[in-house]
Amino acid sequence: MRIAVCRPQVPFAHGGAEIMTDALVAELRARGHEADLVTVPFKWYPGSTVLSQAFLWRLLDLSEVDGRRVEMVIATKFPSYAVRHEEKRVWLIHQFRQAYELDGTELGQFGPDPVDRATRRKVQDLDRLALGEATRLFATSANVAGRLERSTGLVAEVLPHPPQALPYRCDGYEGFVLSASRLDRAKRIDLLLEGVALQPGLEAVIVGDGPDRDRLQGIARDRGLNGRVRFEGRVDEERLADLYGRCSAVFYAPIDEDFGMGPYEAFLSGKPVITAVDSGGPLDVVHDRRTGLVVAAEPAAVGAAAAHLRDNPDEAARLGEAGRAIAVEVTWDRCIDRLLL
Amino acid sequence: MKLAWYSPTPPERSGIADYAALVLPSLRRLVDVDVPRRGSRRPPRNVDLNVYHIGNNPDSHAWIVEALRRRPGLVVLHDFVLHHLVAGMTIGRGDGHGYLDAMEREGGVVGRLLAHGVLDKRIPPLWESRPEDFHLAGEVLGLATGLVVHSRYVRDRARGAGYEGPIWGVPHPAWPVPAHAPAPVGGEPLIGTFGNVNASKRAPQLLEAFARLRREQPGATLLLVGATSPGFDLDRRLQRLGLDAAGVVREGYVDESRLWALMAACDVHVNLRSPTMGETSGTAIRALSLGKPLVVSDAGWFSELPDTVALKVPVDGEETATLTAALELLAGRPDVRAAMGDAANDLARREHGVDRVAELYASAFEQAAGGRAVEDAVLADIARAAADVGIGPDAPEAREIARQLSFLGPGVGGHGRG
Numbered sequence: 001m002r003i004a005v006c007r008p009q010v011p012f013a014h015g016g017a018e019i020m021t022d023a024l025v026a027e028l029r030a031r032g033h034e035a036d037l038v039t040v041p042f043k044w045y046p047g048s049t050v051l052s053q054a055f056l057w058r059l060l061d062l063s064e065v066d067g068r069r070v071e072m073v074i075a076t077k078f079p080s081y082a083v084r085h086e087e088k089r090v091w092l093i094h095q096f097r098q099a100y101e102l103d104g105t106e107l108g109q110f111g112p113d114p115v116d117r118a119t120r121r122k123v124q125d126l127d128r129l130a131l132g133e134a135t136r137l138f139a140t141s142a143n144v145a146g147r148l149e150r151s152t153g154l155v156a157e158v159l160p161h162p163p164q165a166l167p168y169r170c171d172g173y174e175g176f177v178l179s180a181s182r183l184d185r186a187k188r189i190d191l192l193l194e195g196v197a198l199q200p201g202l203e204a205v206i207v208g209d210g211p212d213r214d215r216l217q218g219i220a221r222d223r224g225l226n227g228r229v230r231f232e233g234r235v236d237e238e239r240l241a242d243l244y245g246r247c248s249a250v251f252y253a254p255i256d257e258d259f260g261m262g263p264y265e266a267f268l269s270g271k272p273v274i275t276a277v278d279s280g281g282p283l284d285v286v287h288d289r290r291t292g293l294v295v296a297a298e299p300a301a302v303g304a305a306a307a308h309l310r311d312n313p314d315e316a317a318r319l320g321e322a323g324r325a326i327a328v329e330v331t332w333d334r335c336i337d338r339l340l341l
Numbered sequence: 342m343k344l345a346w347y348s349p350t351p352p353e354r355s356g357i358a359d360y361a362a363l364v365l366p367s368l369r370r371l372v373d374v375d376v377p378r379r380g381s382r383r384p385p386r387n388v389d390l391n392v393y394h395i396g397n398n399p400d401s402h403a404w405i406v407e408a409l410r411r412r413p414g415l416v417v418l419h420d421f422v423l424h425h426l427v428a429g430m431t432i433g434r435g436d437g438h439g440y441l442d443a444m445e446r447e448g449g450v451v452g453r454l455l456a457h458g459v460l461d462k463r464i465p466p467l468w469e470s471r472p473e474d475f476h477l478a479g480e481v482l483g484l485a486t487g488l489v490v491h492s493r494y495v496r497d498r499a500r501g502a503g504y505e506g507p508i509w510g511v512p513h514p515a516w517p518v519p520a521h522a523p524a525p526v527g528g529e530p531l532i533g534t535f536g537n538v539n540a541s542k543r544a545p546q547l548l549e550a551f552a553r554l555r556r557e558q559p560g561a562t563l564l565l566v567g568a569t570s571p572g573f574d575l576d577r578r579l580q581r582l583g584l585d586a587a588g589v590v591r592e593g594y595v596d597e598s599r600l601w602a603l604m605a606a607c608d609v610h611v612n613l614r615s616p617t618m619g620e621t622s623g624t625a626i627r628a629l630s631l632g633k634p635l636v637v638s639d640a641g642w643f644s645e646l647p648d649t650v651a652l653k654v655p656v657d658g659e660e661t662a663t664l665t666a667a668l669e670l671l672a673g674r675p676d677v678r679a680a681m682g683d684a685a686n687d688l689a690r691r692e693h694g695v696d697r698v699a700e701l702y703a704s705a706f707e708q709a710a711g712g713r714a715v716e717d718a719v720l721a722d723i724a725r726a727a728a729d730v731g732i733g734p735d736a737p738e739a740r741e742i743a744r745q746l747s748f749l750g751p752g753v754g755g756h757g758r759g
Contacts, residue, residue, distance in 0.1 A: 048715045052722040114389045115718075117342050118711030121704045 001340070003028055003035045004062050004073045006080035008042035008053075015182060016261055017077055017093050019164050020140075024074070024091075027332040038062065042079065045109060048119050050096065054079035054126055074339060075134075078123075082130045089339060090134040092144055092156060094258045099123040100151050101256065107186070128152045138339065140259040141281035159338055160284065162330050163261035163268070166237050170270030170320070171245035173313035176203040177274070177306040178247035180240060181254070181262055183210030188276070188297065190219055192251045195303025197223040202307050204251070205243055206231045244269035248316050249309040253297060256280040264330065267291065267323030272316050274305045291323035343373040344706055345385045347408050348394035348417075349401040350376060356623050357396050357419055363514050367699035372706060380404045384412055390710040392489075395481055396420050397618050399429020406430065409484050415709045416485035417511075418478070421498045421619030424468035427477040432460070447479050473616050478502060487709045489702070491621040492642035498619060507712070509705035513621040515630045515693035521598060523606035526590055528562025530672050533607030535600065535624040539570035543613035543638065543660070545578065550664040551589075552582040558672050566592045566603055604628060608678060609671045610635050613664075615656040617641030629689040634681035636667045649684035 005028070007021040021037060028035035040057060044050040057079050062070050063086070075081035077093040098109035099120045110116040131137060131154055139145035139156035148156050177196075181187045189206060193216060196202045206216070206229060213231070220229045235243070244250070250266035253276035260282045263273045267285070273292035275282045288294035293309070295301035309316040346365070349358040361376075368374055375385040381404075384391065391414030393405050403426070409416065431439035437460045444456035444467075452475060458464040467475050482488075482499060487507045490496045496508050532551065538544050544565075551563045563584070569575045579589060595603065604610070610628040612635060621642045628635055629650060637643040639653035646653070652667040654660060671678055723742055724734075732738045 048718040049722075051715065051719045055719065055723065112342060114342050114707065114711030115714045116711070117707035118715045121708045122712065122715055124704070 001033050001071045002065075002069065003033050004038045004070050004085075005035060006038045006057070006062075006073055006075040006083050008057075008077060008080050009039040011041055016259070019261070020093065020161050021076055023164065023332070024161070024335075027336060031336060038073075038080075038083075040080070044096070044098070047115070048122075050079075050109075051119065051122055051126070054082045054123075057082040058084065060084070072340070079126070079130075081134070082126060084133075086135075088134050089136045089138070090131060090156075091138045091140065091159065091161075091339060092131070092148060093140055094144055095127055095148065095151065096123050099127075100147060124151065128154075136339075136341075142284050143256070143280040144258050157338070158284070159335060160259065160264075160330050161335055162332055163264040163327075164237075166241045166244070166265065166268075168241055168265070168268040169245045170317075171242070173248040173271075173310075173316050174246045175248050175310045176205055176246075177249050177251050177310070178205050178207065178243050178266075178271075179251045180207040180243070180265065181252065183208050183212045183216060185212050185215075186257075187212070187254045189216055189251075191253060191276070191297060191299055191302045192306070193219045193223065193225065193229060194299030195301075195306060196229060197225060198300055198303040199307040202228065202303065202310060204229045204306075205247070207233075207235055207240060207243060209234050241269070244271060247271055248313060249274055249292075249306055251302065251306065252282055252286075253279050253302065254282075255297070257282060263292070263323065264327045267320065267327035270317065270320040270324055272309060272319035272323060274302060274309070276302075285323065285326050289319070291319055291326065293319075342390070342707060342710060343375065343385075343388045344390040344392050344710070345388045345414075346374050346376045346392050346394075347405045348376070349379070349405075353379070353401065355396075355398060355401045357394055357401060359623065360419075360514070361394070363516060363695060364699060364702065367695045368702055371699055371703040377408070381408070382411075384408070390415060390706055392417060392706065393485075394419060395423065395426070397423055397425045397620075399426050399433055402426055403430045406481065409481065413484045413486055415487045415489065415706070416481060417489040418481070418485075418495055418499065419491070419620060421478055421495045422468075422472045422476045422617075423481060424472045424475055424477045425618075427480075428466070428468050443477055443480070444475065447477055448475055472618060476502070487705075489705050492619065492645055494617075494641045494645065495619045507709065509701070509708070511698060511701045511705060512693050513623070513626050514695045514698040515626050515689040517695075518605075518630050519598070519601050521602045521605060524599070524602040526562070526564055526603065526606045528564070528590075528608075529558075529560035530608035530678075531562050531564055531606055532609045532611060532668065532672075533564040533566065533604060534611040534613075535604065536567045536612075536622075537570050538565055538567055538575055539573045541614065541616060543615060543656075543664075544573065544575070546661045546664055547611060547613060548578055548582055548584065549661045550668055552584055553661075553665045554668045554672060555584070555588050557669065561668075561672055562588060562590060564590045564592070564603060564607060566595060566600070568594050601627070601631075604633070605631055607633060609633065609668070611668075612636070612643065613638045613654065614643060615640050617643070626689070626693060629685040629693065632682040632686035632689075634671055634678045634685065636664065636671070647684070647688060650681055650688055 005021055005025050025035045025037050042053055060083050062073055072087045073085040074089045074091055076091055078096040081090045102108045110120040137156040138159040142158050145156040145158050148154055179189050179192055196204050249272050251274045252262035257280040263282050263285050266273045273286045275286045275294055276297040278297055286292040293305040295305050348361040349355045350361050351358050391412055393409045394417045396402050396419040427443050441453050441456045444452035482504045489509050489511050491513050555561050610633045612622055612625045615638050617640050619641055635651040637651045639655045654664045
């Protein structure tokens with residue numbers, strides 16, 4: 001089958017959506033499909049630019065290419081699902097969140113004036129139209145599906161995807177807690193740093209880079225954590241698998257995350273996950289005292305959870321193994337079977 | 342965003358005043374709302390949008406039409422037929438010429454001649470005899486920069502009348518059910534009908550159908566709640582049909598608390614209407630909230646109710662027979678009543694929840710206030726790109742672009758929201 005996987009592109013940025021869609025194309029090809037990635041650069045500001053950019057997707061004709069029919073498109077995140085196609089499947093990573101739950105927060109985009117308000121409503125109208133056209137509608141997590149249903153009334157099947165392919169393994173429980181995600185405020189890595197500061201002897205390794213790096217390093221410095229917290233920046237796959245393999249627990253507590261690959265990567269390494277009650281997507285698989293610890297989004301709670309798992313490696317192993325049992329069920333075979341059904 | 346909400350409000354006694362009292366608290370959590378007092382001639386300052394609630398009652402809405410004339414804005418059209426309103430604002434004020442002009446504007450010379458007949462009392466008032474033929478909504482539609490309607494019926498009638506502006510659909514909100522015990526009214530089953538008792542509520546047909554039902558089901562009781570309209574001889578009809586006090590329980594106008602208690606006591610609610618002014622029935626919405634099965638006329642908004650919650654009776658030569666069959670079905674099948682009641686409850690919660698209605702209102706208001714500017718900005722972006730490659734406004738490609746852009750709104754590509 002000829003399949004176009006649709007994803008907007010934010011030039012010079014690379015994150016979970018890019019990893020997921022690149023993998024989807026590769027996995028489709030590995031199963032004999034002729035798959036390709038279709039991207040259009042996306043800029044969502046200022047003002048009504050978000051709608052002009054969406055319109056670019058609306059103009060695309062993916063019914064056929066070079067005289068050959070494209071039998072299916074799989075669109076993923078706003079505004080790629082504005083594309084028209086008679087067999088449009090949507091595997092929703094997220095809507096344009098500034099038009100929904102982020103509106104009115106510091107992460108929002110639209111102000112109180114009538115034009116901004118109307119722009120936000122037109123994004124919502126577009127979602128109802130474009131997502132309503134999908135012949136099958138999937139969401140990567142219950143959190144994404146829930147937001148979709150609340151905002152549009154549309155019901156999506158929850159379909160999580162596997163994390164990036166790494167040489168996952170468990171080499172033991174050496175006592176440190178690992179954070180492996182982009183360094184931005186929404187990931188709330190400061191909770192971990194402040195929690196470590198409250199627990200004597202607790203150590204953490206921070207992998208990743210991003211706009212919050214300087215602030216986080218400043219916190220570590222101010223709290224006197226040098227020697228107990230190590231910022232590794234971006235690391236290669238082998239190094240990341242090694243850190244997952246040796247840590248005692250993985251910290252992953254973003255605020256209202258869409259999906260989050262972190263827990264799956266932790267579980268495939270046999271490690272429990274510390275997350276927060278308001279973390280969203282991770283809560284699909286991180287269940288308190290069954291596959292990790294779900295705590296209040298407060299430094300003391302995070303620090304205590306990390307220290308507890310450091311001090312109780314048998315429990316950490318039990319929780320991590322329970323998580324692994326969930327993660328191994330999420331395979332590309334199963335995802336693609338459901339996507340193409 | 343700030344808007345001015347022109348509407349009757351309590352303690353004024355009107356369905357739309359009750360409506361405003363129900364919606365405003367939820368709406369105020371989403372937008373800044375100023376409610377001008379009745380008769381106010383000076384608009385509130387610094388508002389982004391004026392919103393006018395128009396219904397067919399001249400006592401409640403004449404001052405709102407006058408405000409609309411001074412400053413056009415978004416109209417919430419509660420009734421499509423505004424003949425009674427226009428008659429009240431013209432004939433009711435001694436302005437016969439105004440009525441003639443309104444009728445001529447809508448019905449041409451024939452309309453003017455008929456209006457003369459009304460003024461000379463040669464023919465019955467058209468707002469009673471032929472309201473659907475002469476809706477007299479033209480002036481309000483001409484002043485409306487956008488419409489909010491509660492039904493597809495009103496949307497279609499507005500479009501049929503040539504209205505080309507944006508139309509948003511917002512369902513009627515459901516009242517939260519108060520914690521009253523059902524009134525102790527007997528009947529097996531108890532069939533209730535609420536509102537004025539008159540011909541347009543199909544009282545003759547209902548009484549006839551109920552009399553037939555009672556021959557088969559002697560335990561059935563009909564609860565008639567509401568004032569009897571002048572000229573409708575209820576007592577004589579009851580006597581002729583052999584319906585005595587054991588079969589029919591009569592209450593006049595009741596307050597809100599008593600209304601709910603009586604409605605809660607009923608097993609079946611009957612809500613018939615013809616002709617319809619395009620209105621949405623507040624009592625039908627209350628019945629849905631209470632989880633009661635409905636029997637309604639297959640007309641106007643009532644036709645849009647799902648079949649799972651309402652049995653629909655066409656207004657035709659078989660009306661009484663069909664109505665009888667509907668009553669017999671519901672009287673004899675408690676399981677059907679229960680299933681329809683569950684569906685009614687679900688519909689009220691899902692579609693008519695006050696918070697959902699407020700959100701839809703806020704969306705309509707925000708788009709009405711700023712939507713045109715957004716559409717213009719996007720079109721300007723696209724037009725610049727098109728012009729760069731030589732596509733002008735008259736090119737076929739420009740029309741295709743406009744068609745593709747129709748998702749942006751009613752001003753783009755020629756399609757309305759409705």
